[in-house]
Amino acid sequence: MKLSDYEAVVGKNIIEELRVLGKRLTGKVVRNVNSTAVGGGVAEILNRMNPLLNEVGLRAHWSVIKGGEEFFSVTKKFHNMLHGKDEALSDKEMELFLQTSEENLKNMDLSADIIFVHDPQPIVLIKNKSRFKKSKWIWRCHIDVSQPNAQVWNFLKDYVEQYDASVFSSPSFAQILKIRQFLISPSIDPLSDKNKELSKEKIEEVLKHFGIAQGKPIIAQISRFDYLKDPVGVIDVYRLVKKYIDCQLVLAGGTATDDPESSKVLAEVMERAKGDNDIHVLAIPAASDIEINALQRAADVVLQKSIREGFALTVTEALWKAKPVVASAVGGIPLQIKHKYSGLLSRTIEGTAYWVKQLLNSPAYAKRLGQSGRAYIKQNFLLTRHLRDYLLLFLALYHTEDIINI
Template sequence: MLSSMVEFLRGLGFDERWDVISAEPEFFRVTKTLHNFLQGRDGFSLSMIKVYWDTLRKNVDILDKDVDVIVIHDPQPAGLIEFLSRQERSGKKIIWRCHVHLETIPLAKMKEVESFLRGMIEKYDAAIFSTFHFLPLWDVVSFVIPPYIDPLSEKNMELSQEEVERVLNKYGLDLEKPLVTQVSRFDLFKDPLGVIAAFKMVREKTPCQLLLVGGGASDDPEYQEVLAEVRRAAQNHPDIHILDLPPDSHREINAFQRASSVIVQKSIKEGFGLTVTEGLWKAKPVVAGRVGGILLQIRDGWNGFLVSSIEETAERIYYILKNPKVAEEMGKRGREFVREHYLLPRGARCHLAAIRQLIKGCITSKRTILSYHPWIPLT
């Protein structure tokens, strides 16, 4: 998402750069715990904060003081703003972009952690959230701007049928058997174990195969443990394929999605779910968890199905497999929905509009909330 945005804005004439902080594994263990905590799982405490601050202090030089706008993404580097003096912050706009499913329940239970986060974020000129669901009641200008995909990237560009079949053959998938696919990090919030359980229920009724494809990230120390648990749950089932691919396997992911009869994203927490967007863009019906930013993408029964249980997931997958004409119509509607709302040009336009509002001084209240999404569910 960011790499495409950087190149797109450079093409428009902006001097755009994307920098990444450097850190030791212990920092990522702390920030993964914080990430999980923000999505509703206990375990984070202020005793972990020293590692956080020590790491960010070493990354202060990553912030270019001679720029007009700085956008800092997610909790890991959010504290960098604390190392900028008031004078250094003046003359520029600093924005925090939240991609996670921000859960408010644990913050209510641990006021000191809320104070820690709130104190940082309220120093920003604005924050951007993917959906209204995650807006905290903090004194910071808030924009609602959903993420987007690049339709010309390797992950989303058109592929020939020959290339799709070549990829499936490479990884031992059956070209004749319907394919059910979930693309995601191996993370318990993506509920891969629930997907396996649902698939086994479907497989008892009809021939099909399941592909769970994902990989690790440098900031996710838990993924190997989750991957091992997923492999145990699969029990060497001949129709369950588990692939741990490198992060640059974009064309392979593209091929898997295009070959699929059903795309699944059974998340129990989800900031937005770009894998849902990708599946819809490839004209595939999507069965996804009734959570977070997924609610902005799936209209239940229209371009896919929203589910809340393993049983419901199995029922919806089976229904799609047994009703190919319905699946085709859902897929067409999903692709047009993404074309209208979730492509890169729209995302760039919304971000630039928000930045313009800040620079021009159009916003006078820190309690301002502005939505750049044309369709917001009220339930």
């Protein structure tokens, strides 16, 4: 994709502003460092962001650290503990983490003006700061660290505070740190297969493929089969609505072969849905972005009844499609949904069902809510805003004042 492709979505002036910012950073080498080249949200965003950074005049590089299975088991444990899981790291695990980090320190080319390190796996690379005195170092945390396990956070904090700046996705993830902390939300790409416009025919084709009836209202939750997304609770919501409104429920999500829990959740959902032909439980394989896009677009109401959430980009995707969304007030969802302005927030099964009925019976209100939601996403959560924030972040590294003339 080229920047000019986004003009039709966000307007020419917004793109022009990005080019102006890029000019202020022309020739700067930005080296992103993370732990995987494929799969996962970080790799996805770097794949989309780097070509745009290059287009506005920077030179974006991307390096990936190396590590064995055991190293990544330890960093997975870091991840869970940063989410608040009550576990402990052994001395051996710490040693393994540091040893692998040392090998990466020795072998990696880290020359750049700005070194942008993503998540905890490569965090120790900051030890090379003294070798690259003119470089600016940023640590980008993509994880919910609102209530981190103290052992792992204290361990990481010593490294974090050696960086020039840090970046978090939500205000609630902010910490008391000696370095600057910036707030940059994630984004969706409006031109990706998951979010681009689809023809009516394509949507109908997907509905037909999955055996979903047209003309009967559709409630949908498109999310992984995970207890924290409460798919069983969604069926309970549907049943309360179904008493008064003849509707269908679509529960669609990916299944991960390496996550035994997802198969268990799926089995429970199938059991709960048994005997009702209006409930469509769809285990969708990876790389089915067009299908997910079509199901979101076909829905009359989209739910995200999560018990806990990170940012919830599934909500962003649905709002971008101008869908009325009813979602739990957890994680990053309240950042996207202002109750009764850009969607509806709920906390219980009964409350969720109440709002779904309201929306299905008041299509004009549902439409207005959806349109406001789309406008809010357009303003705040698209890839172009994300690119703008990264450019501003790079500029901020060279200034200390709060009002900067560039």
